[in-house]
Amino acid sequence: xxxxxxxxxxxxxxxxxxxxxxxxxxxxxxxxxxxxxxxxxxxxxxxxxxxxxxxxxxxxxxxxxxxxxxxxxxxxxxxxxxxxxxxxxxxxxxxxxxxxxxxxxxxxxxxxxxxxxxxxxxxxxxxxxxxxxxxxxxxxxxxxxxxxxxxxxxxxxxx
Amino acid sequence: xxxxxxxxxxxxxxxxxxxxxxxxxxxxxxxxxxxxxxxxxxxxxxxxxxxxxxxxxxxxxxxxxxxxxxxxxxxxxxxxxxxxxxxxxxxxxxxxxxxxxxxxxxxxxxxxxxxxxxxxxxxxxxxxxxxxxxxxxxxxxxxxxxxxxxxxxxxxxxxxxxxxxxxxxxxxxxxxxxxxxxxxxxxxxxxxxxxxxxxxxxxxxxxxxxxxxxxxxxxxxxxxxxxxxxxxxxxxxxxxxxxxxxxxxxxxxxxxxxxxxxxxxxxxxxxxxxxxxxxxxxxxxxxxxxxxxxxxxxxxxxxxxxxxxxxxxxxxxxxxxxxxxxxxx
Numbered sequence: 001x002x003x004x005x006x007x008x009x010x011x012x013x014x015x016x017x018x019x020x021x022x023x024x025x026x027x028x029x030x031x032x033x034x035x036x037x038x039x040x041x042x043x044x045x046x047x048x049x050x051x052x053x054x055x056x057x058x059x060x061x062x063x064x065x066x067x068x069x070x071x072x073x074x075x076x077x078x079x080x081x082x083x084x085x086x087x088x089x090x091x092x093x094x095x096x097x098x099x100x101x102x103x104x105x106x107x108x109x110x111x112x113x114x115x116x117x118x119x120x121x122x123x124x125x126x127x128x129x130x131x132x133x134x135x136x137x138x139x140x141x142x143x144x145x146x147x148x149x150x151x152x153x154x155x156x157x158x159x
Numbered sequence: 160x161x162x163x164x165x166x167x168x169x170x171x172x173x174x175x176x177x178x179x180x181x182x183x184x185x186x187x188x189x190x191x192x193x194x195x196x197x198x199x200x201x202x203x204x205x206x207x208x209x210x211x212x213x214x215x216x217x218x219x220x221x222x223x224x225x226x227x228x229x230x231x232x233x234x235x236x237x238x239x240x241x242x243x244x245x246x247x248x249x250x251x252x253x254x255x256x257x258x259x260x261x262x263x264x265x266x267x268x269x270x271x272x273x274x275x276x277x278x279x280x281x282x283x284x285x286x287x288x289x290x291x292x293x294x295x296x297x298x299x300x301x302x303x304x305x306x307x308x309x310x311x312x313x314x315x316x317x318x319x320x321x322x323x324x325x326x327x328x329x330x331x332x333x334x335x336x337x338x339x340x341x342x343x344x345x346x347x348x349x350x351x352x353x354x355x356x357x358x359x360x361x362x363x364x365x366x367x368x369x370x371x372x373x374x375x376x377x378x379x380x381x382x383x384x385x386x387x388x389x390x391x392x393x394x395x396x397x398x399x400x401x402x403x404x405x406x407x408x409x410x411x412x413x414x415x416x417x418x419x420x421x422x423x424x425x426x427x428x429x430x431x432x433x434x435x436x437x438x439x440x441x442x443x444x445x446x447x448x449x450x451x452x453x454x455x456x457x458x459x460x461x462x463x464x465x466x467x468x469x470x471x472x473x474x475x476x477x478x479x480x481x482x483x484x485x486x487x488x
Contacts, residue, residue, distance in 0.1 A: 063199055070211070074204065076200040078196060078197060082196075090195070090197050091200070091204070093190060093191060094200065094205065113208070117212050117213060117217055119208055119211050134200070138208070
């Protein structure tokens with residue numbers, strides 16, 4: 001009888017230990033997912049953000065784009081020689097002619113095209129050690145979601 | 160006094176010269192050249208703007224604008240003597256023109272399909288009159304607004320195409336360009352002219368549609384029985400043709416091209432006129448049939464009413480006789 005009790009006790013112990021190790025492995029896996037960056041290169045890294053996926057990478061020109069539904073972000077790098085104002089002006093001139101600036105500060109520019117189908121543009125400039133990283137968000141006006149853009153912009157790490 | 164005047168003029172001129180210099184500095188800073196490190200980013204921004212634009216005429220306008228930008232960049236590169244880059248950009252420019260052309264063709268095709276659908280709907284509605292009069296009026300207003308917008312857009316496209324042709328011709332006339340570059344420019348010019356012809360064709364089609372609509376309105380006003388005179392159509396055609404030929408009267412440099420265009424236009428106009436006649440005849444026949452049916456119905460109704468009136472008259476007479484008989488008793 002004692003042998004049976006001991007056997008059952010051991011079985012329970014083994015089962016509990018196994019369950020705990022399974023739970024730990026799941027935890028570790030989720031942590032690993034969170035830690036895995038969505039993208040990284042020599043100048044910056046983008047942490048995984050819900051809904052955002054890598055769309056296109058042109059490594060030669062240091063242009064990379066990500067997409068979250070109808071919002072697209074083009075990330076590019078620029079040398080420190082270019083002033084923020086010059087960068088903003090150049091990006092602004094890259095849009096179609098009919099563009100209105102909504103908001104502007106040192107490192108940020110918000111704009112909207114003035115056509116039949118308007119497009120919102122948000123430009124963020126980050127200063128890295130080896131150059132500037134420019135994020136150009138573009139969204140059709142009706143799908144504009146500022147939190148989505150903010151969340152992505154906050155998840156960029158510069159080296 | 161003279162001294163004062165001179166002083167004010169000089170200060171004003173200094174101010175103006177200073178401000179223009181400042182503006183030029185800004186322009187230099189803002190414009191992106193193919194050599195700029197942000198040039199590829201600017202192309203990506205253009206493509207994204209196109210991708211987010213669904214309306215075909217808006218897409219055409221965007222492509223037109225981007226083609227303009229490419230041509231300006233080509234001019235800058237040629238001026239700077241960077242001919243290799245200019246040649247590759249010329250190829251890109253041609254791609255933009257091709258895309259613009261296909262966009263306009265697609266738009267035309269879609270318009271044709273939409274018009275056919277509308278015509279079918281109108282025929283269906285015609286059988287049940289009066290019910291949807293208000294909605295059809297609103298639809299008509301909307302369609303006229305759309306047409307106005309389309310006309311404006313196509314005028315803009317045509318005008319821009321003309322400007323680009325002038326720019327390309329100016330580039331072609333440059334003596335310092337190598338033959339290879341000139342061949343590229345000549346090819347671009349050919350494409351440009353083809354695109355211009357497409358604009359004209361689209362414009363001609365819209366004019367035709369406008370005339371058809373006007374004729375339909377006139378027919379509706381005359382309505383019921385009368386058959387629209389075929390002379391009217393021929394008059395309209397006669398009046399429309401000189402208008403188009405007026406458009407072709409341009410500076411003397413492009414006389415041969417314009418002659419060709421005018422001939423093509425005339426041929427197209429004839430084809431359209433024939434199509435119009437056929438359509439008009441068909442419509443007129445349909446209207447006559449409808450009018451006859453209406454008349455028949457109206458006559459039937461009138462007959463029924465007359466019969467009812469007679470019946471009522473008989474009844475009232477019968478009642479009156481009964482009453483008289485009662486009174487006599």
